[in-house]
Amino acid sequence: MDNLSNYFGQNINQKRIVVTGGTTGIGKAIAKLLVSLGGRVFVFGRDENDLNGALEVIKAKSFSGEILGISADITQKDDIDLIWNKVDNAFGGIDILVNNAALPARGIIEGNYEDWKYILETNVLGYIAFAKEAVNRMKVQKSGHIINIGSMSAEVKEKTGVIYVSTKTAIRGFSTALRKEINPLGIKVSHIEPGAVTSDMQEDSKEVQKEKIVSMEMLEAEDIAMSVLFCLSQPKRCDVVSMQIRPHLQII
Structure with a gap:
């Protein structure tokens, strides 16, 4: 195998990349890593302060x-x-499109129709809409890669997160079917399901999250970014179809 630094960077340098929800958490970590390898990355998020903070941090590294x-x-x-x-x-x-923008949601007893509608439009329709626009452009060049960030919730199906579980189960099915539709066009599809990851979506405080990282009960956002990089670094003949990343002591 060639030098690993070349291996992991060969499919990133000067590539045009969109990361949805790329201003915080996993999305920000992904954007930062891909820019460091020469990627041309476009991010967005709802909060302008988060956006400005992310752009400032990444630009300051002089990647x-x-x-x-x-x-x-x-x-x-x-x-x-x-x-x-x-x-x-x-x-x-x-x-390259990294579909990542998502919001947390709890059970069906809590919330109301409008809350759920917004969650579904963000967590499911958002993925579909951005994949559609990406495919419109990728099919012309007969190449591209779509990575959908899912969640272990699609497998665990915890009773405390019925609405969120519904959206992430939808993304699992969407990713599987989408690959069948667009692989003949030369477009790859990968689906990554993280376990517990430090983020603003977690109910635990930042201090508790740090403790859980040390005790191997929680991942860092950078761990998922490295998983994305692994998927993107494969040769054209090789598709990483599905990947599950979990903390060592998160037994499911």
Whole structure:
């Protein structure tokens, strides 16, 4: 095998990449890693302060890649159109899409119709809408890679998170079927299901999350970023179809 540094960077350098929900947590870690390897990355999120913070942190590293972004809501069609106009103008297309934007949700006893509608539009329709736009562009060049970030909830199906479980189970099925549809077009699809990861979605405080990392009960966002990199680094003949990443002591 060639030098591993070349292996992990060969499919990233100068690639045009969109990371949904790329301003915090897993998305931010993914964007940071891919920019460090020369990727040209576009991110967005709903909170402008989070966006500015992410752009500042990544740009400050003086990486060889490029980071751009705007504040936008994945549930708004006008915002979706704006994002893709920005991507087309800046990059002239897309090579890699990382579908990551998602919101937490609890059981069916809590919440109401409008809450659930917004969650579903973010966690499911958002993935579908961005995959559609990516495929429209990738099929012309007969190449591309879509990575859908799912969750272990699709397997565990915890009773305390019925709504969230529903969305992540949908993403598991969507990823499987999507690969069958677009692989003949030269487009790869990978599905990654993390276990417990430090993020703002966790109910535990930052201090407790840090303790759980030390005790191997929780992952860091960078662990998932490395999993994404592994999927993207495979040769064209090789698809990483599904991957589950869990803390060592999170027994499911």
